[in-house]
Amino acid sequence: MYEMISALILPLMIAIIFIAGIIKKVPVYEEFVEGAKDGFKVSVTIIPYLVALIVAISMFRASGALDWLAGSLGFILDKFSIPADILPIMVTRSLSGSATLGLFSELASAHGANSFAAFMGAIMVGSSETTFYVLSVYFGSVGIKKFKYAILTGLVADAMGIVLAIWAARVFFPASSVL
Amino acid sequence: MNYIFCFLILISIIAGVANGRASEVMTAMFDGCETAVKIALSLIGIMAFWLGTMRIAEKSGFVQILSKLLYPILKPLFKDLKKDSPALGDITMSISANALGLANAATPIGLKVMKELQEDNPSKDTATDSMCMFLGMNTAGFQIIPATVIAILAGLGASNPERIILPTLIVTALAFLTAIITALIFRKLWNKKEAE
Numbered sequence: 001m002y003e004m005i006s007a008l009i010l011p012l013m014i015a016i017i018f019i020a021g022i023i024k025k026v027p028v029y030e031e032f033v034e035g036a037k038d039g040f041k042v043s044v045t046i047i048p049y050l051v052a053l054i055v056a057i058s059m060f061r062a063s064g065a066l067d068w069l070a071g072s073l074g075f076i077l078d079k080f081s082i083p084a085d086i087l088p089i090m091v092t093r094s095l096s097g098s099a100t101l102g103l104f105s106e107l108a109s110a111h112g113a114n115s116f117a118a119f120m121g122a123i124m125v126g127s128s129e130t131t132f133y134v135l136s137v138y139f140g141s142v143g144i145k146k147f148k149y150a151i152l153t154g155l156v157a158d159a160m161g162i163v164l165a166i167w168a169a170r171v172f173f174p175a176s177s178v179l
Numbered sequence: 180m181n182y183i184f185c186f187l188i189l190i191s192i193i194a195g196v197a198n199g200r201a202s203e204v205m206t207a208m209f210d211g212c213e214t215a216v217k218i219a220l221s222l223i224g225i226m227a228f229w230l231g232t233m234r235i236a237e238k239s240g241f242v243q244i245l246s247k248l249l250y251p252i253l254k255p256l257f258k259d260l261k262k263d264s265p266a267l268g269d270i271t272m273s274i275s276a277n278a279l280g281l282a283n284a285a286t287p288i289g290l291k292v293m294k295e296l297q298e299d300n301p302s303k304d305t306a307t308d309s310m311c312m313f314l315g316m317n318t319a320g321f322q323i324i325p326a327t328v329i330a331i332l333a334g335l336g337a338s339n340p341e342r343i344i345l346p347t348l349i350v351t352a353l354a355f356l357t358a359i360i361t362a363l364i365f366r367k368l369w370n371k372k373e374a375e
Contacts, residue, residue, distance in 0.1 A: 006345045013324065017232055020239040028235055035234025038283065039227035047219045054218075055211035056187035062207035063195035088187075094318075096180050105218045105331050106211070113337035122343045126328040127351035129277075129320025138314055139306065141290050142297040146305040149365035153311060154318035157358035161319070164353050168346035 046098050053102025057088060061110065080166055083117035085110065089124055094131040094158045101125065120169035127161050221334030222327075229326045237281055245275035256359060257309045266295040270313055278321050289317065308370075312362045319358035321351050 070084030195204035332340035
């Protein structure tokens, strides 16, 4: 059932956007190309970040250090069927968007794009926002120095996001359904 | 980020040498560089298509439609706003733009919101309750389609990456709700403490 809904969301959304564009007399083709240029820029500008993080985490895995980490946390990880490679993503998720994308790309290419680990990582990354970056830019822009409970609120929501992502991955992708 | 990056690189080299896997670590370094560029190249096409489509959405007024829907929901959460403050309209616009994944449009609106909230702020270096609520919502990262993640999965050969849309939407919506509830609870606790 949810596979059917998931398969429909994207094409429906694209269709609605194009229809709305025609109704509102938007120069659809020109605007598409303008936006596509941004897409190109984004993909190119994240290359340095991807290189930094993918190299770092590949080395971390190859050195056996990731196994140490997984070994020391093995009990908790096993209990909730969390792949060890998800751990670095949990840390960077609130800190840096491009770093998180780098870690996630490495995870998905090491485990395979159809793996359970890739799906759990995708949900965790897809639902994340870089809390510390947002707070520092927004508060910084108007010179606020006392954040009151803003950081706490962001962190509670982030922690909740991590827990929910683990839960959602296990509910939506029971081990048997993943190739 | 500086510490995390250094930690990963240095621990890898130390652990690699200690485990006798120094050459594997170096192979991983070269492979990692190649993977990074491969992923970025496969991202270009999908990101270009998606941001092109979203640009049409932006120009067709989707942000305005979504913010009209959100306005009555968000209104009661920003009680300390003045009646004629333009901030509430901009708050809903900013949240809507973020929900559609239009980060380029969302940030300038968000900064405008902060400026408007700051004007009514009695103590200029301290955050107001509305600011905490707005940024709480912002950091929860509510997004309808996680386009970049889908693009990466597709680029790496996932058979149907759109399967993550629904679970991600549920997680992000619940995290958004958590942020609102947390901000409301902290607001009560904090103001009580200050009154004492």
